[in-house]
Amino acid sequence: MAFGSVPAAKSVVEALEKFKYEGSCDQDHEDESKLIETCVICMEEVIIGSHLIRMPCSHICHEDCISPWIHQNHTCPLCRHKLPSQ
Template sequence: MDQRFSYNISLSGENDINVLMPRTLFRFIIRVFYENTLVPELGRSSTLISSQTFFQEGPDFLQTLLWPLSSSLTPFGTDIIETIVNVIVDEILDIFQIDDVVASSSESQPQEVPLWIVINIADNSMHAATQDLLRTVSASEEAIDTLLKKSTVLQAECCCCICLDEFHLNAECYTLTCQHFFHKKCITRWLHTSQTCPMCRQPLRTPND
């Protein structure tokens, strides 16, 4: 991958299920940011796929979802997309497994497992002077209460980027609007001194902004 670009990926959800039936549906909600700006083509995509199909065709499925990146105004090519796809697929396959023994009723509604994937791609050659300013201004208590959402960690071998303590799978965490996750006490302390996400540096916005 071009060393000009760097990226980070966060994967989170609201369930504590790791063993799935073949008919279980993954609902992918993907947000992609380039230099902290939402990429319109992938701003709020939401797509369903059965867990069994994903285990068989995961890379091709995600390549299709992320392909608009190669035709947008962003300057990176297909190599970074392939790299990101492989990282996401590996993470999901580490977290979940399918139980082929347990048969699900054809009449029952398949269970949905929501997966929020946030990808932030940065251009290392660009400078973000405006974000330096935002990092010196604290968020209001009202904004903090509005922005933080209780969630569950679904990403293996990850840690809170503020305190660096490792999260266990299915541990409680708190996400921002960009879906990056932290310990509540860590992110609350951070927001008292900054208005940006400590992971992707996205300026924080409440629904009223």
């Protein structure tokens, strides 16, 4: 753990919305197919079949990219929205 970093609470991490990107949008996320283009952490294209996590601030990241971050930091890496910490 880096100096001064505080991990997100385990219960919060477990409750984050996890989903597999199917490349199509549904009624709840009408324009989602246009919004999900790149991971906000690695900036790589999100491809069909990618495992994603939606942060409470609505930023979407590859699960493999965000998991190490939220186990060390209780904020969104893009907007710094705070999650409850341990």
